[in-house]
Every structure is written in structure tokens, then in C-alpha cells.
């Protein structure tokens with residue numbers, strides 16, 4: 001057993017690794033015999049493991065790991081290290097395996113997935129994007145084939161038939177969003193055969209902390225074609241003339257904007273003496289708020305870009321352009337009005353699901369990531385998951401240097417550029433992590449002015465980014481990237497072919513520089529982890545300034561420091577304040593997460609009532625049975641005329657239509673309720689109570705109402721010329737087209753939740 005394994009048994013708060021480590025010797029002892037087997041005999045050994053149920057007994061676990069190791073050696077040319085097998089065992093026990101960057105999580109995940117699949121469980125491996133889903137499935141395919149289990153992947157381009165076949169495999173790789181959209185589309189199916197996603201069994205989540213914590217509150221939305229929202233050009237022009245400070249004020253965190261009294265007067269005057277707070281006409285104030293939000297809080301090139309006359313969102317957590325994302329319609333139209341581009345087609349939200357709800361559908365969940373311990377409490381609270389900290393195969397020798405803190409942003413930039421210039425002379429590759437796309441571009445421009453050529457990773461597609469980042473370890477390379485871009489890709493020293501490895505190792509390996517700390521320590525660690533993979537040399541350093549958003553928004557005090565001539569602040573107390581600011585930001589994000597969780601719980605309960613009913617209609621012809629009672633005469637006549645089967649089909653379509661219609665309308669009501677709570681003035685009431693107070697009664701009688709509407713429509717049905725029942729004649733039409741998007745950082749909810757946070761803060765301060 002490796003010494004490093006012995007050292008790291010049982011980290012406080014983490015899963016005890018001893019039950020796993022004690023099996024390592026037996027696993028190794030099986031190796032000589034397994035090596036002697038033919039390929040066919042080895043496969044047979046794996047398949048034999050399928051003759052029992054989960055969980056694995058120790059002897060079977062040893063056999064699984066030993067055959068898996070030998071299969072990987074033959075199929076992929078990589079013999080899994082002991083630590084990778086510890087990861088496999090932790091995953092099979094339904095834990096989150098924390099394994100550092102580059103330790104080979106893909107292989108650990110694959111062996112665990114094979115272990116589940118051999119025991120008859122269907123596994124969905126959730127990746128962060130389509131590129132990685134496809135890459136990992138194809139990369140691991142030979143291993144799966146060796147072990148006698150089937151594998152597939154789903155991508156944005158997959159057709160419905162392809163999806164159905166792919167989900168039918170024992171192991172399917174899909175991005176979280178593709179899976180979520182498939183689940184949403186399935187919920188609109190009018191026939192059992194249309195559905196593509198089978199019953200959820202096991203979810204194995206890659207980059208588990210990003211998915212389960214950072215993206216957990218992102219709703220995936222399915223929309224159907226509906227009327228366009230009007231562009232509010234008038235309001236966009238009015239807010240354009242307002243002056244910051246005088247007419248409106250932005251809160252410290254930049255999440256909320258409010259008109260001042262002078263601002264209210266100015267808007268009222270420009271609108272022609274309208275009273276914004278007129279109780280009889282509450283439509284104007286939300287319009288002003290939307291336009292103001294779009295004008296002030298959403299910045300071009302930070303939150304969105306305008307390309308080819310279209311507003312495209314930048315996914316802030318990934319620093320990438322999100323092709324299929326948009327804001328809630330009113331805000332999207334407001335930004336389009338602000339940018340004076342055509343208003344895009346809008347949709348009616350048919351249904352939505354948060355990443356969190358998507359994942360908790362799976363009775364067994366597990367996953368892997370480089371940074372889980374920092375969010376161990378949240379993983380336990382929201383997902384009932386424990387973290388197993390897997391030690392590295394080779395000790396990490398990366399040097400994490402102290403932050404360098406500067407008074408101003410300019411000084412920070414000057415210092416970073418000087419550092420890049422001096423390190424670059426030695427040929428040592430440098431990777432600079434920025435906060436967002438526009439920052440990357442500005443920094444790259446500045447570096448170029450200083451004669452330092454660099455490659456910028458910005459909002460290209462995932463495959464291109466992977467190809468670029470793979471070369472970031474090349475001798476003399478300078479790469480500028482947002483934190484998330486190109487993740488999941490190995491940075492090998494000396495370039496992807498490692499041609500120059502020795503020279504780069506001699507220069508000190510990859511030098512990672514953060515251009516500002518991130519809103520969470522995990523994000524910092526993920527950037528750092530780009531260097532020093534698998535025992536490689538490397539180092540990391542962050543350049544921070546008091547002007548950085550993180551510090552300016554979250555530190556208690558940013559005056560009264562003493563700085564060196566170049567602006568550097570070396571007082572440790574001030575450096576500590578940066579950590580403090582980060583902790584404040586982290587707890588704010590946690591509050592938001594908790595809040596969304598609470599909101600969604602109620603919505604999920606209501607949704608499950610509708611879905612259960614739908615299921616009965618789809619599987620057991622509940623609609624037909626109800627309508628045979630509610631519209632006995634019509635039902636009997638129609639059966640006489642066209643036969644029971646055709647009537648059952650029509651009954652199913654009509655019933656489903658009104659269930660779905662009702663849910664869509666209820667959804668719109670809930671969204672409006674939530675937004676309204678924010679857009680109206682809140683006072684001191686708890687918004688969640690307010691929400692529940694209206695949302696609960698609004699759902700009462702939902703099923704009865706859908707049934708009544710279905711009966712009304714059914715009683716009007718007639719037989720068409722083709723001898724079939726024409727349900728469209730009574731208005732039963734599915735949306736002509738649907739599309740999907742993710743609402744990243746729902747602007748209203750964050751403003752709302754932010755306000756909740758403030759109210760709570762105030763309550764704490766007061767008492």
C-alpha cells in the first residue's frame with residue numbers, strides 16, 4: 001500500500017477511508033492471476049459480478065476493483081492507481097469523492113459506473129457540458145466494452161430517437177442541461193412512447209460541487225411559442241437620460257437599483273405627469289424597474305454581448321456566452337430595447353426544473369470533484385451526501401504564494417503585468433485566471449501593449465477551449481482565461497504532446513496567476529489546481545486590489561491602509577480582510593441557495609401532484625375513465641361512432657392538455673407572484689411567507705378545475721372527415737414549437753433574495 005494512502009486516513013468530517021484502504025492489498029494480490037487470463041476470460045470475470053445485488057460485499061468489491069484495474073490496463077493502457085480505486089469504492093457507496101485536479105477522476109468514475117451497471121442499475125453520468133460528455137464516453141468506451149456494459153452519450157444535436165436509444169444504455173453520459181431539458185420535454189409527452197428518459201436510478205456527477213452547489217439554483221426552462229413582448233423603447237429612452245446618484249442609487253452589491261425622489265419626479269414628468277405609485281394603475285412602475293434594471297445593472301460585455309444584432313447572455317460562472325439562455329422575458333426585452341436591437345421571439349414558460357430538483361430525483365447519487373470539503377455541509381444539508389477525501393497519487397508540490405494586495409486596480413494590473421514579463425523571460429508557461437470575459441480581453445490588450453503575446457479563451461465553444469487550454473503548459477505560453485473555461489482538460493507540461501516537458505519542469509512548471517480572488521475559495525482552488533497536477537512542479541499566486549468587486553462589496557473597511565510606493569499593502573491584517581470578504585460573499589451565496597431551495601420545495605410538491613396525475617392518464621387511461629363519467633352521453637356516442645380506442649386517444653389528449661395548460665398558467669402565476677413581491681414594495685414581511693400565502697390557495701382545486709375544463713372541451717368534440725376525432729377543433733393544440741434555456745442568476749430572485757438577506761441582517765443587527 002502506498003505510503004501516501006496510509007498518511008491520509010480519515011480527515012475530520014469526511015468519510016472514513018479505512019474500510020477501503022484495507023482492501024487494497026487484496027486487490028493487488030489478485031493481479032498476477034488476472035494478468036494470465038485471456039481478454040475473453042477477463043470479461044467473463046467482470047460479467048460474473050452481475051450475479052448479485054448492490055451493495056458489493058468486500059470480496060466482490062475486491063474482485064470488481066481487480067478486474068477493473070486489469071481491464072483498464074488492457075483497454076486504455078492505464079493501470080488505475082490505488083487512490084483511484086479508493087475513489088471507485090467511495091462512489092459505489094454513494095459519496096462525493098474529492099480528488100485533486102488531474103488525479104484521473106474520469107477513470108474512477110467509469111469503474112464505479114461499470115460496478116453499478118454490472119449489478120443491474122442504470123447510471124447517468126452528468127457532465128458539465130456536451131463536449132465532456134461525449135469525450136468521456138468515447139474515451140472510456142473500450143473499458144466498458146471489456147467489462148461487458150453498454151455506454152452512450154447525449155448531445156445537444158441528438159434527435160429524439162437517438163436520445164431514447166442512448167438513455168437505454170446501461171451507462172449514459174449527458175450534460176446536466178441536456179438531461180434536464182429531456183426530463184422537461186418528457187413531462188409534456190402525450191404518449192408513453194414519446195418519452196426518452198427512463199426512471200432515474202443512479203446519478204454520478206462530475207464536477208459535483210459546481211453542479212450541486214454553484215449551479216443548483218439555476219432553473220432549466222422549457223418554453224413554447226407565444227406572443228412577443230413589446231419592446232419598451234419609450235422607457236429605455238427615459239431611463240437613458242437619468243443620472244446615477246441624482247436619479248437613482250445602486251446598492252453596494254450592485255444587485256439592486258432604486259429611483260430617488262428626484263428620479264421618480266423626472267420619470268413622471270417625462271411620461272407626461274403619470275403617477276408611478278398610482279394604486280389604480282400598477283403597470284408603470286414595473287416597466288420603469290425593468291428598464292432601469294436593464295440599463296444600470298446589466299452591463300454590456302460583462303453580463304451580455306451584442307453579436308449580429310442579438311443580445312446573448314454571458315454565463316457568469318463560466319465566463320461563456322450562453323447560446324440558449326435568456327432572461328425572463330420582460331427583462332430580455334428591456335435589454336433589447338436598451339441596445340436598440342430587434343425584440344426576439346418570446347415564449348410562454350411551459351415548465352422548469354432546477355438542477356437541484358433534477359438531481360434529487362435519483363435515489364442514489366454520487367460524484368467527484370477536486371473541491372468538495374469546503375461545501376461538505378451544503379452537500380449534506382441539500383443532498384444527504386458525504387465527502388470522501390481521496391489522497392493524491394503523488395504528493396502535491398505546488399507552491400501557493402501569498403496573495404499580493406494593492407490599493408487600486410491599476411496598481412494591481414501594473415504589478416501583475418510586471419510579474420508576467422519577468423517570469424515569461426524564463427520561458428515558464430503562465431495561466432492567468434480572470435473574473436469575466438471583458439476583463440480577459442482588457443488584460444490581453446494590456447499585455448499585448450507590453451509586447452507580451454497571449455492566447456485568450458473567451459466564449460468559444462467547449463471543444464476549441466479544450467484544445468487551447470491543453471497547450472497552456474507549452475514553453476513560453478501565456479494564456480488568459482476565465483476561471484471555468486476549458487475545465488476538465490489536462491494541462492500537460494511542455495504542451496499536449498509534452499515535447500518540451502523537461503525544459504518547462506526546469507523553469508518551475510505552470511505558473512497560475514489569479515487576477516483577483518473569486519467569490520468562493522473553491523473557485524480559487526480550482527484555478528490553483530490547474531498547476532501542480534500529478535506531482536508536477538508549479539505555483540500559484542493571486543493579485544488582489546481593494547477596488548476588486550469582491551473586496552469593495554464585502555469587506556467592512558477599505559480605507560486607512562498604508563501602502564508601499566508601488567501601491568502594495570503588506571500588512572497581514574489587510575490581507576486577512578480579503579479572506580474575510582470572501583467568506584461574507586460565500587455566506588451570502590449560501591443564503592440565496594437556501595432561499596431558492598425553500599421556494600422550490602413548495603413548487604416541487606405542487607408539480608409532483610400534477611405529474612402523478614399525468615402518469616395515471618398516460619399509463620392507465622385515467623382521462624378516458626373520468627370523461628366516461630363526466631360526459632357520459634358524448635363519450636358513449638363517440639365510442640359508438642369511432643370505437644373505444646380512438647375515444648381513449650382523444651380523451652387522453654384533452655385531459656393532458658388541460659393539465660398542462662393549468663400547470664403553465666399556475667407556473668406563470670407563481671413567477672409573477674415571486675417577481676411581484678419584489679417589484680412591489682416589500683415592507684418588513686417575510687417574502688417567502690407572502691409567497692406561500694398566495695401560492696398554496698391558488699393551487700387548491702387545480703386537478704378539479706383541469707377535469708372540468710377537459711369535460712367542457714370533450715363534450716364539444718366531433719368526428720372529423722377522416723373518421724377520427726379532431727381535438728384541435730376544441731382548442732387542444734400543443735405549442736407549435738418549444739425551446740429550452742437556462743435562467744442564470746435570475747435577476748429578480750437574486751434581488752429579492754438579496755433583499756431577504758438584508759432584512760435578516762437587519763433583524764440580526766437589531767436584536
Ligand SMILES: Nc1ncnc2c1ncn2[C@@H]1O[C@H](COP(=O)(O)OP(=O)(O)OP(=O)(O)O)[C@@H](O)[C@H]1O
Pocket residue numbers: 078079080081084099100101102103104105106107370487488489490
Ligand atoms: N492510472 C493512470 N495511469 C496513467 N495515467 C492516468 C491514470 N489515470 C488517469 N490518467 C491520466 O491522467 C490525466 C488526467 O485524467 P482526468 O482528466 O481524468 O483527470 P481529472 O481528475 O478528471 O482532472 P480534472 O480535474 O481536470 O477534470 C489523463 O491524461 C489520464 O489519461
